[in-house]
Amino acid sequence: MSKKSEPDKIVTGSNFNGSFQEIEEKYKFIVNAYGEMMTLINREYVYELVNDSWCRTFGKSREDFIGKTVSEVWGDKKFNSEIKGKIDQCLNGIVFKEEDSFIIAGGERRYYAVTYCPFRDKNQEVTHAVGVTNDITERKEAEIALRKSEKDLRELNEKKDRYLSIINSDLDKAFIYVSSLLPEEIDTQEISIRWKIIPSARLGGDSLGYHWIDNEHLAVYMLDVTGHGVGAALHSVSALNMLKFETLVNTNFRKPHEVLNGLNQVFQMTEHQSLFITLWYMVYNKTK
Known part of the structure; x- marks a missing residue:
């Protein structure tokens, strides 16, 4: 007699949910362990997600951000003059990049590369702006120091040229004498x-x-x-x-x-x- 084949195993909803929850937990771990700061902002300019790096940098908890609008966190003036236009570009489907500086916890000014990426749903509609912020303070300070050195060098060369011009003029006079x-x-x-x-x-x-x-x-x-x-x-x-x-x-x-x-x-x-x-x-x- 031939052996009866066993029926295919069916993945139940509970098994699927368990797998999804496990993936979600891993995703949260990766996002929070990531060194870059990450935020998720909806079309009402409300923070729906911030990772650990973001909270540590500004010395605040998730409760200080989640469920609050960007203007509530940073003030109406800063939101309207500096932030809103960038988020709007992102919500219109445009990736926005810039370099900026912030005063972080402890009063230190740090420099960051900020990128706002559109987040699309299954219908390809932009529903959120994903903010990714990298600390570029060391590079920026090196650039600032380099520009200052170049400026100082130009000024020194200009002074040298002026002094040499005066010296050469005096030497010419001495030669004539x-x-x-x-x-x-x-x-x-x-x-x-x-x-x-x-x-x-x-x-x-x-x-x-x-x-x-x-x-x-x-x-x-x-x-x-x-x-x-x-x-x-x-x-x-x-x-x-x-x-x-x-x-x-x-x-x-x-x-x-x-x-x-x-x-x-x-x-x-x-x-x-x-x-x-x-x-x-x-x-x-x-x-x-």
Whole structure:
């Protein structure tokens, strides 16, 4: 005899409900364990669901939200000016995203990425707005710090450019002044002196000069002060003027050794920031 087949088992309503309740509990656990804040708002702008993350962030219980309108929770002014328009877009079937900041429990300001997603029923009608909020404070603060750094850097570069412009202008003036001290070229039957100046990238302590000491003697000199910059240039100008106007005391400018000794006494390194002068000095006697 053939064995009779057993009838198919029927899933009863109680079994189905039990399974559904188990799934629902798991769903609630996942939603509440989720780090992001979640809310469910109906077309009357009433909170129907908030998860644990939402309550912890604002330091309130579910009872402070569930069954209450958004305006009751956050105030009419904030609701009408900041929140309602976003929820309305969502209830019209549009996913709305923005970044915003809130004062949370403890008075701390945090930054969040907020997304409102339309929730549709089986007829594809939008019945709710699902709000998902992510904490982006660390990223936002990094962006703010980066923008501040970029702003500070731009301001520093602008200041640097202004200062460099002033410095370059002063250096140009210093170069013009030093150049004005150089003597005119000499081109006579007795003597011819020509020179050419080639400016360097930096102001230095090089200079030259010549002048008639008397009708017979022509002093010619070239000097170089160590280093570069305004300090070396001014040091060079001081020495050049002493030679040009013969202001060294008790010095016969027809005798180079006396001139060198005189300058050495005036320009001691210990008194001039270790700057020293290299000098070539000669006297030409046109009668000999």
